[in-house]
Amino acid sequence: MTETHAHRHATETGAVPAAEFWETFYSERDQIWSGKPNDLLVREASDLPPGTVLDLGCAEGGDAVWLAERGWKVTGVDVSTTALARAAQLAAERGVTDAITFERHDLATSFPEGRFDLVSAQYFHSPVEQAGEREQALxxxxxxxxxxxxxxxxxxxxxxxxxxxxxxxxxxxxxxEVLASLRLDDRWVVELQDVVHRPSTSPEGVEGTRSDNVLRVRLTA
Known part of the structure:
Protein backbone atom coordinates (compact mmCIF):
# COMPACT_ATOMS: atom_id res chain seq x y z
CA MET A 1 0.00 0.00 0.00
CA THR A 2 2.83 2.37 0.71
CA GLU A 3 6.59 2.61 0.67
CA THR A 4 9.06 5.00 2.26
CA HIS A 5 8.34 7.77 -0.25
CA ALA A 6 4.72 7.88 0.82
CA HIS A 7 5.60 8.23 4.49
CA ARG A 8 8.09 10.99 3.67
CA HIS A 9 5.49 12.73 1.52
CA ALA A 10 2.96 12.66 4.37
CA THR A 11 5.38 14.44 6.66
CA GLU A 12 6.01 17.10 4.06
CA THR A 13 2.35 17.75 3.32
CA GLY A 14 0.92 17.41 6.82
CA ALA A 15 -2.25 15.57 7.82
CA VAL A 16 -4.81 15.44 5.01
CA PRO A 17 -7.82 13.21 4.27
CA ALA A 18 -6.84 9.82 2.85
CA ALA A 19 -8.55 10.36 -0.50
CA GLU A 20 -6.83 13.71 -1.01
CA PHE A 21 -3.44 12.39 0.10
CA TRP A 22 -3.43 9.36 -2.19
CA GLU A 23 -4.85 11.24 -5.15
CA THR A 24 -2.06 13.80 -4.81
CA PHE A 25 0.49 11.03 -4.33
CA TYR A 26 -0.45 9.31 -7.60
CA SER A 27 -0.98 12.50 -9.58
CA GLU A 28 2.57 13.73 -8.95
CA ARG A 29 4.06 11.19 -11.37
CA ASP A 30 2.90 9.31 -14.45
CA GLN A 31 3.69 5.99 -12.77
CA ILE A 32 4.65 5.15 -9.18
CA TRP A 33 5.05 1.36 -9.07
CA SER A 34 6.67 -1.13 -11.44
CA GLY A 35 3.52 -2.94 -12.58
CA LYS A 36 4.95 -6.19 -11.21
CA PRO A 37 3.24 -8.13 -8.41
CA ASN A 38 4.52 -7.99 -4.87
CA ASP A 39 7.05 -10.78 -4.29
CA LEU A 40 5.40 -12.07 -1.13
CA LEU A 41 2.01 -12.27 -2.80
CA VAL A 42 3.61 -14.36 -5.53
CA ARG A 43 5.25 -16.58 -2.91
CA GLU A 44 2.05 -17.15 -0.96
CA ALA A 45 -0.58 -17.25 -3.72
CA SER A 46 1.15 -19.16 -6.51
CA ASP A 47 0.02 -22.54 -5.17
CA LEU A 48 -3.53 -21.51 -4.29
CA PRO A 49 -6.27 -22.72 -6.63
CA PRO A 50 -7.76 -19.74 -8.51
CA GLY A 51 -11.07 -18.45 -7.29
CA THR A 52 -12.35 -15.04 -6.25
CA VAL A 53 -9.93 -12.54 -4.74
CA LEU A 54 -10.20 -9.12 -3.14
CA ASP A 55 -7.09 -6.94 -3.57
CA LEU A 56 -7.19 -4.20 -0.93
CA GLY A 57 -5.22 -1.08 -1.82
CA CYS A 58 -4.67 -2.34 -5.36
CA ALA A 59 -2.81 0.83 -6.41
CA GLU A 60 -1.81 0.71 -10.09
CA GLY A 61 -2.89 -2.90 -10.49
CA GLY A 62 0.27 -5.00 -10.50
CA ASP A 63 -1.09 -7.61 -8.09
CA ALA A 64 -4.59 -7.60 -9.56
CA VAL A 65 -3.34 -8.21 -13.11
CA TRP A 66 -0.96 -10.96 -12.00
CA LEU A 67 -3.79 -12.72 -10.20
CA ALA A 68 -6.14 -12.35 -13.16
CA GLU A 69 -3.54 -13.80 -15.49
CA ARG A 70 -3.50 -16.90 -13.29
CA GLY A 71 -7.23 -17.43 -13.48
CA TRP A 72 -8.50 -15.48 -10.50
CA LYS A 73 -11.64 -13.37 -10.64
CA VAL A 74 -10.40 -10.15 -9.06
CA THR A 75 -11.98 -7.23 -7.25
CA GLY A 76 -9.39 -4.46 -6.92
CA VAL A 77 -10.05 -1.64 -4.45
CA ASP A 78 -8.31 1.69 -3.95
CA VAL A 79 -9.21 5.18 -2.76
CA SER A 80 -7.39 6.97 -5.62
CA THR A 81 -9.23 7.39 -8.91
CA THR A 82 -5.92 8.03 -10.66
CA ALA A 83 -4.47 4.75 -9.37
CA LEU A 84 -7.60 2.87 -10.41
CA ALA A 85 -7.50 4.37 -13.91
CA ARG A 86 -3.90 3.23 -14.30
CA ALA A 87 -4.81 -0.22 -12.99
CA ALA A 88 -7.63 -0.48 -15.53
CA GLN A 89 -5.25 0.58 -18.29
CA LEU A 90 -2.71 -2.07 -17.24
CA ALA A 91 -5.45 -4.71 -17.20
CA ALA A 92 -6.48 -3.70 -20.72
CA GLU A 93 -2.90 -3.82 -21.97
CA ARG A 94 -2.47 -7.32 -20.53
CA GLY A 95 -5.83 -8.57 -21.81
CA VAL A 96 -7.49 -9.33 -18.47
CA THR A 97 -10.12 -6.60 -18.26
CA ASP A 98 -12.96 -9.13 -18.12
CA ALA A 99 -11.40 -10.81 -15.08
CA ILE A 100 -11.09 -7.69 -12.91
CA THR A 101 -13.58 -5.30 -11.36
CA PHE A 102 -12.07 -2.11 -9.97
CA GLU A 103 -13.95 -0.24 -7.25
CA ARG A 104 -13.19 2.99 -5.45
CA HIS A 105 -13.54 2.79 -1.67
CA ASP A 106 -12.27 4.77 1.26
CA LEU A 107 -12.08 1.75 3.55
CA ALA A 108 -12.70 3.94 6.58
CA THR A 109 -16.22 4.56 5.30
CA SER A 110 -17.13 1.81 2.80
CA PHE A 111 -16.12 -1.74 1.92
CA PRO A 112 -16.75 -3.90 -1.16
CA GLU A 113 -19.55 -6.43 -1.00
CA GLY A 114 -19.18 -10.18 -1.32
CA ARG A 115 -17.06 -13.01 0.04
CA PHE A 116 -13.80 -14.14 -1.48
CA ASP A 117 -11.52 -17.16 -1.59
CA LEU A 118 -8.55 -14.89 -1.02
CA VAL A 119 -8.36 -11.43 0.53
CA SER A 120 -4.96 -9.82 0.02
CA ALA A 121 -3.72 -6.78 1.94
CA GLN A 122 -0.21 -5.99 0.71
CA TYR A 123 1.70 -3.27 2.60
CA PHE A 124 -1.56 -2.00 4.01
CA HIS A 125 -0.03 1.01 5.73
CA SER A 126 -1.06 4.62 5.39
CA PRO A 127 0.76 7.65 6.77
CA VAL A 128 -2.57 9.47 7.09
CA GLU A 129 -4.64 6.72 8.70
CA GLN A 130 -6.60 7.58 11.83
CA ALA A 131 -6.41 5.52 15.01
CA GLY A 132 -8.06 2.14 14.57
CA GLU A 133 -8.82 2.53 10.85
CA ARG A 134 -6.34 -0.12 9.69
CA GLU A 135 -7.50 -2.61 12.30
CA GLN A 136 -11.16 -2.06 11.43
CA ALA A 137 -10.50 -2.48 7.70
CA LEU A 138 -8.61 -5.73 8.32
CA GLU A 177 -0.41 -7.54 16.85
CA VAL A 178 -2.24 -7.96 13.54
CA LEU A 179 -3.53 -11.36 14.61
CA ALA A 180 -4.78 -10.01 17.92
CA SER A 181 -6.49 -7.07 16.24
CA LEU A 182 -8.40 -9.38 13.88
CA ARG A 183 -10.25 -10.98 16.82
CA LEU A 184 -10.61 -14.29 14.99
CA ASP A 185 -12.64 -17.14 16.45
CA ASP A 186 -11.82 -20.86 16.49
CA ARG A 187 -12.94 -21.36 12.89
CA TRP A 188 -9.63 -19.81 11.79
CA VAL A 189 -6.25 -21.52 11.47
CA VAL A 190 -2.97 -19.63 11.40
CA GLU A 191 -1.04 -21.10 8.47
CA LEU A 192 1.97 -18.79 8.55
CA GLN A 193 3.63 -16.07 10.61
CA ASP A 194 6.92 -15.05 9.05
CA VAL A 195 9.48 -12.26 8.90
CA VAL A 196 11.26 -11.95 5.56
CA HIS A 197 14.50 -9.99 5.09
CA ARG A 198 15.43 -8.56 1.69
CA PRO A 199 18.02 -6.16 0.27
CA SER A 200 17.00 -2.51 0.11
CA THR A 201 18.79 0.50 -1.37
CA SER A 202 18.14 4.14 -0.52
CA PRO A 203 17.46 6.74 -3.26
CA GLU A 204 21.03 7.88 -2.69
CA GLY A 205 22.40 4.40 -3.30
CA VAL A 206 23.07 3.35 0.30
CA GLU A 207 22.64 -0.40 0.64
CA GLY A 208 20.83 -2.06 3.52
CA THR A 209 17.97 -4.39 4.28
CA ARG A 210 14.24 -4.15 4.83
CA SER A 211 12.15 -6.71 6.65
CA ASP A 212 8.52 -7.61 6.06
CA ASN A 213 5.88 -9.42 8.12
CA VAL A 214 3.69 -12.10 6.56
CA LEU A 215 0.49 -13.37 8.16
CA ARG A 216 -1.62 -16.03 6.44
CA VAL A 217 -4.79 -17.30 8.08
CA ARG A 218 -7.49 -19.63 6.73
CA LEU A 219 -11.20 -19.80 7.54
CA THR A 220 -11.96 -23.50 7.93
CA ALA A 221 -15.77 -23.35 7.91
Whole structure:
Protein backbone atom coordinates (compact mmCIF):
# COMPACT_ATOMS: atom_id res chain seq x y z
CA MET A 1 0.00 0.00 0.00
CA THR A 2 2.83 2.37 0.71
CA GLU A 3 6.59 2.61 0.67
CA THR A 4 9.06 5.00 2.26
CA HIS A 5 8.34 7.77 -0.25
CA ALA A 6 4.72 7.88 0.82
CA HIS A 7 5.60 8.23 4.49
CA ARG A 8 8.09 10.99 3.67
CA HIS A 9 5.49 12.73 1.52
CA ALA A 10 2.96 12.66 4.37
CA THR A 11 5.38 14.44 6.66
CA GLU A 12 6.01 17.10 4.06
CA THR A 13 2.35 17.75 3.32
CA GLY A 14 0.92 17.41 6.82
CA ALA A 15 -2.25 15.57 7.82
CA VAL A 16 -4.81 15.44 5.01
CA PRO A 17 -7.82 13.21 4.27
CA ALA A 18 -6.84 9.82 2.85
CA ALA A 19 -8.55 10.36 -0.50
CA GLU A 20 -6.83 13.71 -1.01
CA PHE A 21 -3.44 12.39 0.10
CA TRP A 22 -3.43 9.36 -2.19
CA GLU A 23 -4.85 11.24 -5.15
CA THR A 24 -2.06 13.80 -4.81
CA PHE A 25 0.49 11.03 -4.33
CA TYR A 26 -0.45 9.31 -7.60
CA SER A 27 -0.98 12.50 -9.58
CA GLU A 28 2.57 13.73 -8.95
CA ARG A 29 4.06 11.19 -11.37
CA ASP A 30 2.90 9.31 -14.45
CA GLN A 31 3.69 5.99 -12.77
CA ILE A 32 4.65 5.15 -9.18
CA TRP A 33 5.05 1.36 -9.07
CA SER A 34 6.67 -1.13 -11.44
CA GLY A 35 3.52 -2.94 -12.58
CA LYS A 36 4.95 -6.19 -11.21
CA PRO A 37 3.24 -8.13 -8.41
CA ASN A 38 4.52 -7.99 -4.87
CA ASP A 39 7.05 -10.78 -4.29
CA LEU A 40 5.40 -12.07 -1.13
CA LEU A 41 2.01 -12.27 -2.80
CA VAL A 42 3.61 -14.36 -5.53
CA ARG A 43 5.25 -16.58 -2.91
CA GLU A 44 2.05 -17.15 -0.96
CA ALA A 45 -0.58 -17.25 -3.72
CA SER A 46 1.15 -19.16 -6.51
CA ASP A 47 0.02 -22.54 -5.17
CA LEU A 48 -3.53 -21.51 -4.29
CA PRO A 49 -6.27 -22.72 -6.63
CA PRO A 50 -7.76 -19.74 -8.51
CA GLY A 51 -11.07 -18.45 -7.29
CA THR A 52 -12.35 -15.04 -6.25
CA VAL A 53 -9.93 -12.54 -4.74
CA LEU A 54 -10.20 -9.12 -3.14
CA ASP A 55 -7.09 -6.94 -3.57
CA LEU A 56 -7.19 -4.20 -0.93
CA GLY A 57 -5.22 -1.08 -1.82
CA CYS A 58 -4.67 -2.34 -5.36
CA ALA A 59 -2.81 0.83 -6.41
CA GLU A 60 -1.81 0.71 -10.09
CA GLY A 61 -2.89 -2.90 -10.49
CA GLY A 62 0.27 -5.00 -10.50
CA ASP A 63 -1.09 -7.61 -8.09
CA ALA A 64 -4.59 -7.60 -9.56
CA VAL A 65 -3.34 -8.21 -13.11
CA TRP A 66 -0.96 -10.96 -12.00
CA LEU A 67 -3.79 -12.72 -10.20
CA ALA A 68 -6.14 -12.35 -13.16
CA GLU A 69 -3.54 -13.80 -15.49
CA ARG A 70 -3.50 -16.90 -13.29
CA GLY A 71 -7.23 -17.43 -13.48
CA TRP A 72 -8.50 -15.48 -10.50
CA LYS A 73 -11.64 -13.37 -10.64
CA VAL A 74 -10.40 -10.15 -9.06
CA THR A 75 -11.98 -7.23 -7.25
CA GLY A 76 -9.39 -4.46 -6.92
CA VAL A 77 -10.05 -1.64 -4.45
CA ASP A 78 -8.31 1.69 -3.95
CA VAL A 79 -9.21 5.18 -2.76
CA SER A 80 -7.39 6.97 -5.62
CA THR A 81 -9.23 7.39 -8.91
CA THR A 82 -5.92 8.03 -10.66
CA ALA A 83 -4.47 4.75 -9.37
CA LEU A 84 -7.60 2.87 -10.41
CA ALA A 85 -7.50 4.37 -13.91
CA ARG A 86 -3.90 3.23 -14.30
CA ALA A 87 -4.81 -0.22 -12.99
CA ALA A 88 -7.63 -0.48 -15.53
CA GLN A 89 -5.25 0.58 -18.29
CA LEU A 90 -2.71 -2.07 -17.24
CA ALA A 91 -5.45 -4.71 -17.20
CA ALA A 92 -6.48 -3.70 -20.72
CA GLU A 93 -2.90 -3.82 -21.97
CA ARG A 94 -2.47 -7.32 -20.53
CA GLY A 95 -5.83 -8.57 -21.81
CA VAL A 96 -7.49 -9.33 -18.47
CA THR A 97 -10.12 -6.60 -18.26
CA ASP A 98 -12.96 -9.13 -18.12
CA ALA A 99 -11.40 -10.81 -15.08
CA ILE A 100 -11.09 -7.69 -12.91
CA THR A 101 -13.58 -5.30 -11.36
CA PHE A 102 -12.07 -2.11 -9.97
CA GLU A 103 -13.95 -0.24 -7.25
CA ARG A 104 -13.19 2.99 -5.45
CA HIS A 105 -13.54 2.79 -1.67
CA ASP A 106 -12.27 4.77 1.26
CA LEU A 107 -12.08 1.75 3.55
CA ALA A 108 -12.70 3.94 6.58
CA THR A 109 -16.22 4.56 5.30
CA SER A 110 -17.13 1.81 2.80
CA PHE A 111 -16.12 -1.74 1.92
CA PRO A 112 -16.75 -3.90 -1.16
CA GLU A 113 -19.55 -6.43 -1.00
CA GLY A 114 -19.18 -10.18 -1.32
CA ARG A 115 -17.06 -13.01 0.04
CA PHE A 116 -13.80 -14.14 -1.48
CA ASP A 117 -11.52 -17.16 -1.59
CA LEU A 118 -8.55 -14.89 -1.02
CA VAL A 119 -8.36 -11.43 0.53
CA SER A 120 -4.96 -9.82 0.02
CA ALA A 121 -3.72 -6.78 1.94
CA GLN A 122 -0.21 -5.99 0.71
CA TYR A 123 1.70 -3.27 2.60
CA PHE A 124 -1.56 -2.00 4.01
CA HIS A 125 -0.03 1.01 5.73
CA SER A 126 -1.06 4.62 5.39
CA PRO A 127 0.76 7.65 6.77
CA VAL A 128 -2.57 9.47 7.09
CA GLU A 129 -4.64 6.72 8.70
CA GLN A 130 -6.60 7.58 11.83
CA ALA A 131 -6.41 5.52 15.01
CA GLY A 132 -8.06 2.14 14.57
CA GLU A 133 -8.82 2.53 10.85
CA ARG A 134 -6.34 -0.12 9.69
CA GLU A 135 -7.50 -2.61 12.30
CA GLN A 136 -11.16 -2.06 11.43
CA ALA A 137 -10.50 -2.48 7.70
CA LEU A 138 -8.61 -5.73 8.32
CA UNK A 139 -11.45 -7.06 10.48
CA UNK A 140 -13.80 -6.31 7.58
CA UNK A 141 -11.32 -8.08 5.30
CA UNK A 142 -11.49 -11.17 7.50
CA UNK A 143 -15.29 -11.03 7.44
CA UNK A 144 -15.13 -11.03 3.63
CA UNK A 145 -13.26 -14.36 3.46
CA UNK A 146 -15.38 -17.27 2.23
CA UNK A 147 -15.31 -20.62 4.06
CA UNK A 148 -12.09 -22.38 3.15
CA UNK A 149 -10.54 -19.10 2.05
CA UNK A 150 -7.41 -17.22 3.03
CA UNK A 151 -6.62 -13.78 4.42
CA UNK A 152 -3.07 -12.72 3.54
CA UNK A 153 -1.62 -9.65 5.26
CA UNK A 154 1.87 -8.49 4.29
CA UNK A 155 3.39 -5.44 5.91
CA UNK A 156 6.68 -3.80 6.72
CA UNK A 157 8.46 -4.94 9.88
CA UNK A 158 10.07 -1.52 10.26
CA UNK A 159 12.03 1.14 8.43
CA UNK A 160 14.92 0.06 6.18
CA UNK A 161 18.29 -0.18 7.89
CA UNK A 162 19.76 2.62 5.78
CA UNK A 163 17.22 5.11 7.15
CA UNK A 164 18.89 6.50 10.29
CA UNK A 165 16.18 9.07 11.09
CA UNK A 166 12.71 8.30 9.72
CA UNK A 167 10.82 11.49 8.96
CA UNK A 168 7.44 10.04 9.86
CA UNK A 169 6.39 8.50 13.17
CA UNK A 170 4.68 5.22 12.37
CA UNK A 171 4.24 1.97 14.27
CA UNK A 172 4.58 -1.08 12.02
CA UNK A 173 2.49 -3.80 13.69
CA UNK A 174 3.94 -7.26 14.22
CA UNK A 175 2.14 -10.37 13.02
CA UNK A 176 1.09 -11.03 16.63
CA GLU A 177 -0.41 -7.54 16.85
CA VAL A 178 -2.24 -7.96 13.54
CA LEU A 179 -3.53 -11.36 14.61
CA ALA A 180 -4.78 -10.01 17.92
CA SER A 181 -6.49 -7.07 16.24
CA LEU A 182 -8.40 -9.38 13.88
CA ARG A 183 -10.25 -10.98 16.82
CA LEU A 184 -10.61 -14.29 14.99
CA ASP A 185 -12.64 -17.14 16.45
CA ASP A 186 -11.82 -20.86 16.49
CA ARG A 187 -12.94 -21.36 12.89
CA TRP A 188 -9.63 -19.81 11.79
CA VAL A 189 -6.25 -21.52 11.47
CA VAL A 190 -2.97 -19.63 11.40
CA GLU A 191 -1.04 -21.10 8.47
CA LEU A 192 1.97 -18.79 8.55
CA GLN A 193 3.63 -16.07 10.61
CA ASP A 194 6.92 -15.05 9.05
CA VAL A 195 9.48 -12.26 8.90
CA VAL A 196 11.26 -11.95 5.56
CA HIS A 197 14.50 -9.99 5.09
CA ARG A 198 15.43 -8.56 1.69
CA PRO A 199 18.02 -6.16 0.27
CA SER A 200 17.00 -2.51 0.11
CA THR A 201 18.79 0.50 -1.37
CA SER A 202 18.14 4.14 -0.52
CA PRO A 203 17.46 6.74 -3.26
CA GLU A 204 21.03 7.88 -2.69
CA GLY A 205 22.40 4.40 -3.30
CA VAL A 206 23.07 3.35 0.30
CA GLU A 207 22.64 -0.40 0.64
CA GLY A 208 20.83 -2.06 3.52
CA THR A 209 17.97 -4.39 4.28
CA ARG A 210 14.24 -4.15 4.83
CA SER A 211 12.15 -6.71 6.65
CA ASP A 212 8.52 -7.61 6.06
CA ASN A 213 5.88 -9.42 8.12
CA VAL A 214 3.69 -12.10 6.56
CA LEU A 215 0.49 -13.37 8.16
CA ARG A 216 -1.62 -16.03 6.44
CA VAL A 217 -4.79 -17.30 8.08
CA ARG A 218 -7.49 -19.63 6.73
CA LEU A 219 -11.20 -19.80 7.54
CA THR A 220 -11.96 -23.50 7.93
CA ALA A 221 -15.77 -23.35 7.91
Missing amino acids: RQAAAAVAPGGVLLVVGHFGWPTWMAEPKHDYHFPTTD
